Amino acid sequence: MEPKDTTTNEAFKGFTNSACPFFPCHRGVKGEFNCLFCYCPLIAYECPGPYTVFTDKNGVVRKDCSACILPHEGFRKSWNFIQRWLEYPVPWSGKPQTNPPTRRPRPPGRENEGPDD
Numbered sequence: 001m002e003p004k005d006t007t008t009n010e011a012f013k014g015f016t017n018s019a020c021p022f023f024p025c026h027r028g029v030k031g032e033f034n035c036l037f038c039y040c041p042l043i044a045y046e047c048p049g050p051y052t053v054f055t056d057k058n059g060v061v062r063k064d065c066s067a068c069i070l071p072h073e074g075f076r077k078s079w080n081f082i083q084r085w086l087e088y089p090v091p092w093s094g095k096p097q098t099n100p101p102t103r104r105p106r107p108p109g110r111e112n113e114g115p116d117d
């Protein structure tokens with residue numbers, strides 16, 4: 001158990017840096033704008049976000065996350081989203097997002113457990 005699991009203070013789940021010159025970097029966030037995941041922890045993993053794919057000048061296939069607000073939408077909501085998807089991170093395939101979006105990966109044998117979010 002970690003300290004964050006025993007506190008009722010949820011301040012660690014997010015913050016808004018309204019002094020950032022890029023703020024708001026993504027439009028459409030309705031709750032508190034969470035800057036904690038400015039560099040999304042899911043960038044190298046499968047995720048449900050509406051990313052597009054491009055190849056950079058070095059020939060590396062990357063995600064363009066300009067249209068994604070999932071890591072920014074509300075302190076608690078975005079915190080919970082990132083924690084759930086990091087429970088069983090699966091390296092990104094390098095392929096475009098699917099329709100419907102990628103389901104949250106589970107360990108082998110537990111594919112159908114838990115809510116699909």
Ligand code: SF4
Pocket residue numbers: 040041042043044047048049050051063064065068069070071
């Ligand atoms: S699409 Fe969204 S959730 Fe996925 S890596 Fe990009 S910012 Fe993170």
